Amino acid sequence: MNRIIAIYTMMCCCLAARAQKMPVVADMDTRVPIAGVVVSTNNGQRVVTDYTGHFHTQLPFSSATVSKKHYMQRRVNATELQQDTLFLIPQEVVLNDVVVTAPGMSFDMKKAMQKEMEVARLPKPSDGFNLLGLFKLIMPSAKAKAQSRAGKIKKILDKY
Numbered sequence: 001m002n003r004i005i006a007i008y009t010m011m012c013c014c015l016a017a018r019a020q021k022m023p024v025v026a027d028m029d030t031r032v033p034i035a036g037v038v039v040s041t042n043n044g045q046r047v048v049t050d051y052t053g054h055f056h057t058q059l060p061f062s063s064a065t066v067s068k069k070h071y072m073q074r075r076v077n078a079t080e081l082q083q084d085t086l087f088l089i090p091q092e093v094v095l096n097d098v099v100v101t102a103p104g105m106s107f108d109m110k111k112a113m114q115k116e117m118e119v120a121r122l123p124k125p126s127d128g129f130n131l132l133g134l135f136k137l138i139m140p141s142a143k144a145k146a147q148s149r150a151g152k153i154k155k156i157l158d159k160y
Contacts, residue, residue, distance in 0.1 A: 024053040025066060028087040037068040037088070057081075113154070120147030 025037045033053025040046045041061035049055045057064075064081060067073040071088040080086070120143065140148075 022054045022056050023081055023083060024085050025049050025055070026053055026085055026087055027071075028089045034068060034071070034088060037066060037071075040065045040067075109157075113150075113157075116146070116150040116153060119143070120150035 024033050025039075026033050033049075033051075035049055035051045035053060037049040037053070037055070038046060039049070039055050039057070041057060041059070041064045043059055043061050045057060045059050045061065047055045047057055061078060063075060063077045065073060065075050066086060066088065068088065070091055072091050074086075074088060076086065
């Protein structure tokens with residue numbers, strides 16, 4: 001009976017030790033394991049990570065290249081692969097300035113601002129107290145709304 005327990009204990013230790021030899025490849029930002037990462041060793045062996053990000057190499061090697069599309073390629077030595085987790089940095093896609101033009105179409109900013117300002121002009125207030133003017137404060141007219149809108153557009157364009 002003691003012999004069976006000893007063998008079972010040895011098997012559990014071996015499986016635990018094997019689990020330590022299978023590193024995980026994960027995303028540096030999200031810390032999520034990455035499937036489909038290609039690990040190419042210096043002796044010509046190529047392995048691909050499974051859906052949990054694990055991979056296992058059979059032959060001894062001194063260095064390996066870890067790569068996947070949309071991630072920066074990483075060259076590691078054998079001691080770095082002994083770690084539990086190997087992180088890959090996502091590659092950012094940066095575009096240069098994009099100019100969109102349409103044939104025959106043009107936009108004049110000054111002309112558009114002048115048109116908005118004309119629509120937004122309010123009539124001059126009359127002399128004296130105007131009781132109907134209170135209603136204009138409570139329920140603004142279309143011109144008052146247009147003036148408010150023009151002011152907001154001007155602020156946005158000034159910041160832009």
